[in-house]
Amino acid sequence: MNSKERTITIADVAERAGVSKSTVSQYLNERYEYMGEQTKERVAAAIQDMGYRPNIVARSLKQKKSTTIGVIVANISHEFSTQIVKSIEDYCNAADFHIIVCNAEDDPAKEKKYIDMLRAKQIEGIIVFPTSTNIELYKELTLEDYPLVFIDRNVPEVDVSSIMLDNKRAAALAVEEFVNHDYSRIGILTNSTVNNVTTRIERVDGFREALHSHGLEVNEDYIKSVELNYIQDELSKMMHLSVPPDAILAGNDLVLAEILKYTKQYNLKIPDDLAVIGIDDVSFASIYNPELTTIAQPTSKMGMDAAKLLLNRIKGISENGQKHYRYEPTLMRRSSCKARRQIL
Amino acid sequence: MNSKERTITIADVAERAGVSKSTVSQYLNERYEYMGEQTKERVAAAIQDMGYRPNIVARSLKQKKSTTIGVIVANISHEFSTQIVKSIEDYCNAADFHIIVCNAEDDPAKEKKYIDMLRAKQIEGIIVFPTSTNIELYKELTLEDYPLVFIDRNVPEVDVSSIMLDNKRAAALAVEEFVNHDYSRIGILTNSTVNNVTTRIERVDGFREALHSHGLEVNEDYIKSVELNYIQDELSKMMHLSVPPDAILAGNDLVLAEILKYTKQYNLKIPDDLAVIGIDDVSFASIYNPELTTIAQPTSKMGMDAAKLLLNRIKGISENGQKHYRYEPTLMRRSSCKARRQIL
DNA sequence: TTGTATGCGTTATCAC
DNA sequence: GTGATAACGCATACAA
Numbered sequence: 181m182n183s184k185e186r187t188i189t190i191a192d193v194a195e196r197a198g199v200s201k202s203t204v205s206q207y208l209n210e211r212y213e214y215m216g217e218q219t220k221e222r223v224a225a226a227i228q229d230m231g232y233r234p235n236i237v238a239r240s241l242k243q244k245k246s247t248t249i250g251v252i253v254a255n256i257s258h259e260f261s262t263q264i265v266k267s268i269e270d271y272c273n274a275a276d277f278h279i280i281v282c283n284a285e286d287d288p289a290k291e292k293k294y295i296d297m298l299r300a301k302q303i304e305g306i307i308v309f310p311t312s313t314n315i316e317l318y319k320e321l322t323l324e325d326y327p328l329v330f331i332d333r334n335v336p337e338v339d340v341s342s343i344m345l346d347n348k349r350a351a352a353l354a355v356e357e358f359v360n361h362d363y364s365r366i367g368i369l370t371n372s373t374v375n376n377v378t379t380r381i382e383r384v385d386g387f388r389e390a391l392h393s394h395g396l397e398v399n400e401d402y403i404k405s406v407e408l409n410y411i412q413d414e415l416s417k418m419m420h421l422s423v424p425p426d427a428i429l430a431g432n433d434l435v436l437a438e439i440l441k442y443t444k445q446y447n448l449k450i451p452d453d454l455a456v457i458g459i460d461d462v463s464f465a466s467i468y469n470p471e472l473t474t475i476a477q478p479t480s481k482m483g484m485d486a487a488k489l490l491l492n493r494i495k496g497i498s499e500n501g502q503k504h505y506r507y508e509p510t511l512m513r514r515s516s517c518k519a520r521r522q523i524l
Numbered sequence: 525m526n527s528k529e530r531t532i533t534i535a536d537v538a539e540r541a542g543v544s545k546s547t548v549s550q551y552l553n554e555r556y557e558y559m560g561e562q563t564k565e566r567v568a569a570a571i572q573d574m575g576y577r578p579n580i581v582a583r584s585l586k587q588k589k590s591t592t593i594g595v596i597v598a599n600i601s602h603e604f605s606t607q608i609v610k611s612i613e614d615y616c617n618a619a620d621f622h623i624i625v626c627n628a629e630d631d632p633a634k635e636k637k638y639i640d641m642l643r644a645k646q647i648e649g650i651i652v653f654p655t656s657t658n659i660e661l662y663k664e665l666t667l668e669d670y671p672l673v674f675i676d677r678n679v680p681e682v683d684v685s686s687i688m689l690d691n692k693r694a695a696a697l698a699v700e701e702f703v704n705h706d707y708s709r710i711g712i713l714t715n716s717t718v719n720n721v722t723t724r725i726e727r728v729d730g731f732r733e734a735l736h737s738h739g740l741e742v743n744e745d746y747i748k749s750v751e752l753n754y755i756q757d758e759l760s761k762m763m764h765l766s767v768p769p770d771a772i773l774a775g776n777d778l779v780l781a782e783i784l785k786y787t788k789q790y791n792l793k794i795p796d797d798l799a800v801i802g803i804d805d806v807s808f809a810s811i812y813n814p815e816l817t818t819i820a821q822p823t824s825k826m827g828m829d830a831a832k833l834l835l836n837r838i839k840g841i842s843e844n845g846q847k848h849y850r851y852e853p854t855l856m857r858r859s860s861c862k863a864r865r866q867i868l
Numbered sequence: 869t870t871g872t873a874t875g876c877g878t879t880a881t882c883a884c
Numbered sequence: 885g886t887g888a889t890a891a892c893g894c895a896t897a898c899a900a
Contacts, residue, residue: 240878
């Protein structure tokens with residue numbers, strides 16, 4: 181019943197059942213086609229009796245399959261990352277795949293180390309929030325036809341399928357919402373990782389374009405990308421400009437938090453003193469005072485689709501040509517961007 | 525340089541370097557002691573040239589070690605879980621271990637499935653937020669001396685090391701804070717999972733005891749454990765009592781969010797109409813209006829320690845007798861529990 | 869110091 | 885229908 185002494189193998193089961201290893205293996209793999217009914221029963225009984233548990237590592241070695249994929253997140257502290265991981269996990273669980281989660285902390289070296297380890301472990305594919313620095317590594321993987329999917333960000337130099345938000349549209353949605361509520365001095369704050377993250381760039385580009393298309397001037401003083409720790413400083417500078425912004429777009433959840441810390445500390449009223457919209461629909465958006473208008477990403481779908489894309493690729497199911505999937509952001513209209521007239 | 529054709533093995537490297545497989549293996553395992561300097565170089569060169577990458581699966585099979593542990597979280601939606609996972613990951617990464625994250629969603633069946641799969645994969649140990657229903661399974665694992673660590677919750681029936689918050693103390697801290705600010709009609713809301721979760725029970729017990737020790741009466745109408753979806757209903761009932769509570773303790777982050785939704789919807793002022801303290805120091809605590817007083821868990825330390833405990837156990841380093849570690853909660857005094865006099 | 873032989877637990881390919 | 889046997893890639897005694 182319990183195998184405290186020695187790990188019991190297929191051979192043990194075979195002996196006990198009075199059949200050969202092959203037969204047991206057949207049974208385990210449900211190839212009962214040409215198997216005698218009583219043999220089947222005997223094997224089943226032996227397995228039961230001895231408490232046999234297959235060794236997947238041995239199987240992996242033989243089959244060169246680990247039924248495991250890796251997920252390398254750029255920064256696990258983003259709510260967005262967690263949500264993505266959760267939905268990838270859901271999908272994989274249903275497909276009897278496991279996931280190994282790695283937190284690269286936006287560090288290309290760490291990312292590389294993880295990728296190497298994952299490959300050494302015969303992990304069958306990787307979903308990664310890529311840092312843009314490991315281009316050569318990605319190229320190598322692509323050359324070797326290693327299943328890879330980018331999520332949240334992209335690396336244009338490499339030909340890898342990607343799952344991304346339509347970032348320009350996200351910025352445009354926010355700008356439009358600001359404009360519709362009569363804000364005109366609109367700024368954007370994003371955190372610049374050292375790496376050349378496409379997502380941030382697209383959001384800023386989309387922001388500029390949206391301003392243009394609404395006939396607004398782009399004020400460079402209102403556009404800043406700095407590390408998280410400096411967000412408050414930059415915002416402070418903006419607010420002390422002779423003409424400060426009256427609305428600000430937060431590039432992601434963490435930036436939003438920094439902005440809110442600032443407004444709180446200096447007692448700025450949202451949206452009266454400063455309207456705010458954040459990209460990423462943070463968990464506290466609807467319970468915050470005031471409720472926070474945000475741009476939501478379809479995280480659940482994005483995670484699922486990334487997993488599906490990767491698993492299909494692994495299983496050799498052809499992906500139909502297209503490579504770069506874009507997801508539609510959704511404006512969650514709440515109260516941090518409201519017409520001031522209503523309020524005053 | 526690239527091995528598109530065939531996976532290249534130690535044998536290939538050996539041949540290329542003109543040495544034997546053993547020598548290469550020695551090299552890989554850094555046992556250079558009795559190895560000629562030039563042999564070393566030749567091997568290194570061959571590895572480099574051929575782009576050899578060790579196959580950890582094969583190594584695992586041979587050594588019966590996977591350098592991987594599993595982490596089964598009860599519910600990945602709790603910020604607490606994410607933080608714990610993050611710190612486990614940190615520790616393991618430093619120790620060159622990998623983690624496989626599984627989300628049991630408080631479902632014992634799912635938990636069991638995961639445990640089985642992890643064991644089949646020769647995962648060397650598991651850190652789990654246990655559902656209290658799989659007692660037999662835990663007992664079995666214990667019997668087989670399988671490395672296991674419980675975190676956040678405990679299962680008294682089983683003899684497994686555990687890492688837990690001092691939950692009674694957490695509740696007591698909250699009650700004390702309420703009392704110190706002249707609240708006396710104090711309630712507690714926790715979510716009851718179907719399973720018999722020790723954590724919730726301890727928090728409620730601690731709550732009662734603290735009330736007693738402050739000479740306060742325990743009003744059962746103020747103590748409710750229900751599923752998350754019903755938290756608002758229960759709170760509503762409480763607030764419509766002829767004598768409603770004036771302070772409420774939230775059993776965890778998700779419950780807190782429900783409470784805040786309610787107070788927001790019905791325009792209750794915190795802390796004037798209702799003082800609130802939450803167990804778990806949520807990310808938005810210090811940016812919320814008002815700032816939220818919380819009881820923080822030392823998540824980072826707890827995660828680290830859980831990982832350390834498990835890894836030591838795996839490495840055969842004796843743990844010194846003690847089994848159940850309790851961690852001290854910290855009161856994060858902010859503004860959702862303040863003397864009303866000050867405010868009025 | 870280096871080479872040889874063998875086993876880890878499973879699956880696959882054939883025979884029988 | 886079932887069984888022997890050779891891989892899978894690596895590590896490890898032990899021999900040389």
